[in-house]
Amino acid sequence: MLVKDNIRFKELVSIVIPVYNSEKYIAKCLASLQSQSYDNIEVIIINDGSTDQTQKVIKDFIKTDKRFVLINKENAGVSSARNAGIQLAKGKYLIFVDSDDYVTSDYVETLLSLMQDKNNELACADYYIVERGAAYIQSSGTNKIEVLRRIDAIDLLHNDHCFQGYLWNKIFLKDVIIQNSILFDPDIKIWEDMLFCLKYLVHVKKIVHINKAIYYYVNHSESVMNDK
Secondary structure: OOOHHHOOOOOOEEEEEEEOOOOOOHHHHHHHHHOOOOOOEEEEEEEEOOOOOHHHHHHHHHOOOOOEEEEEEOOOOHHHHHHHHHHHOOOOEEEEOOOOOEEOOOHHHHHHHHHHHHHOOEEEEEEEEEEOOEEEEEOOOOOOEEEEOHHHHHHHOOOOOOOOOOOOOEEEEHHHHHHOOOOOOOOOOOOHHHHHHHHHHOOOOOEEEEEEEEEEEEOOOOOHHHOO
């Protein structure tokens, strides 16, 4: 069971969002992060050369919230954008969110509570898949917390019935990433997130997973995963 009072509220959590032509989705994504129960966050939005109204939507949104920062760069792909966000992040903890998705109000609090309990090095949670406006839970919903061995966590990266190799349902230690030069490979266009998770797991031992869905993955026709 998560104990909210155990959270060290002074710890900054950095959230990196790579964005490309997400004018239809980004406002909902940012609004869900703005309303987090844990508010000591910085949200680093990397605009990867969008050609639609994405930049304007973001600028209008962040005018009243200094926790959100927009960085514009030339288009070089999602891996390059995430790498830029990692370099800019100031927090001890690092979370990745996709620009067309959104999260529950206790998203950061849940992940951070798991991470700080017994000083874990990677925390994972379950999620929803949203299709045509309907959300389908990918979790038993029991809130059961499981401590995992590294080898078991690696095996579960490709298990359809667990947290898998996604970035957005996990929280990482920034120091582990920086000290071991764990970055995204710009030449890999698919499953680059799984490769990142695998590289990270090689360097940690204390891994935890909760059977609780806290992230809404929006599956739509424009998603990279639907692009053959």
